[in-house]
Amino acid sequence: xxxxxxxxxxxxxxxxxxxxxxxxxxxxxxxxxxxxxxxxxxxxxxxxxxxxxxxxxxxxxxxxxxxxxxxxxxxxxxxxxxxxxxxxxxxxxxxxxxxxxxxxxxxxxxxxxxxxxxxxxxxxxxxxxxxxxxxxxxxxxxxxxxxxxxxxxxxxxx
Amino acid sequence: xxxxxxxxxxxxxxxxxxxxxxxxxxxxxxxxxxxxxxxxxxxxxxxxxxxxxxxxxxxxxxxxxxxxxxxxxxx
Numbered sequence: 001x002x003x004x005x006x007x008x009x010x011x012x013x014x015x016x017x018x019x020x021x022x023x024x025x026x027x028x029x030x031x032x033x034x035x036x037x038x039x040x041x042x043x044x045x046x047x048x049x050x051x052x053x054x055x056x057x058x059x060x061x062x063x064x065x066x067x068x069x070x071x072x073x074x075x076x077x078x079x080x081x082x083x084x085x086x087x088x089x090x091x092x093x094x095x096x097x098x099x100x101x102x103x104x105x106x107x108x109x110x111x112x113x114x115x116x117x118x119x120x121x122x123x124x125x126x127x128x129x130x131x132x133x134x135x136x137x138x139x140x141x142x143x144x145x146x147x148x149x150x151x152x153x154x155x156x157x158x
Numbered sequence: 159x160x161x162x163x164x165x166x167x168x169x170x171x172x173x174x175x176x177x178x179x180x181x182x183x184x185x186x187x188x189x190x191x192x193x194x195x196x197x198x199x200x201x202x203x204x205x206x207x208x209x210x211x212x213x214x215x216x217x218x219x220x221x222x223x224x225x226x227x228x229x230x231x232x233x
Contacts, residue, residue, distance in 0.1 A: 035162040
């Protein structure tokens with residue numbers, strides 16, 4: 001398990017940053033995101049906007065990895081829940097992968113808030129918990145490869 | 159940005175345009191009037207949920223880290 005966190009200041013007020021964050025994709029800094037959809041959206045009783053979104057990502061994995069994982073694993077999906085509170089000026093996003101979950105979990109949380117000393121600056125706090133499943137990744141991939149070779153042998157494709 | 163379901167991209171763009179306008183010009187400015195995007199959202203949703211079923215994307219039953227609970231605020 002790896003825990004990673006970072007903080008970044010944007011020299012823009014919170015509303016401008018949040019408007020941009022809502023329209024974050026596509027962007028050339030993250031070309032892996034190939035699709036974004038809103039699954040559900042609505043206001044809660046406190047007037048905060050909740051959005052549940054589905055992101056599709058394409059990692060362009062090397063062909064050997066595609067063989068091991070199966071061709072349909074090159075497209076991975078991430079589910080994201082965001083909450084925008086315009087009164088408290090806080091936007092929070094939580095996301096997690098919903099495919100390849102037997103191999104890896106990447107849970108990410110982002111919070112955008114005005115800088116406590118300067119309203120023209122917005123602070124982004126970002127943290128991620130990354131867990132690789134199984135005894136070790138290499139032994140998992142090895143057994144997966146063995147199973148795939150056995151399956152292909154049965155189909156007469158090796 | 160495209161939709162996850164290729165056929166839904168046009169519906170998505172129509173909805174996104176409506177939502178982004180309401181979000182920036184009303185919601186963030188404290189205007190509590192309802193968003194005018196219900197119709198376009200409904201059309202878009204119908205398409206997306208069908209695409210998710212067709213592609214067998216596992217959107218149900220996911221546990222999130224979850225947003226932190228604020229101290230002193232009830233839910």
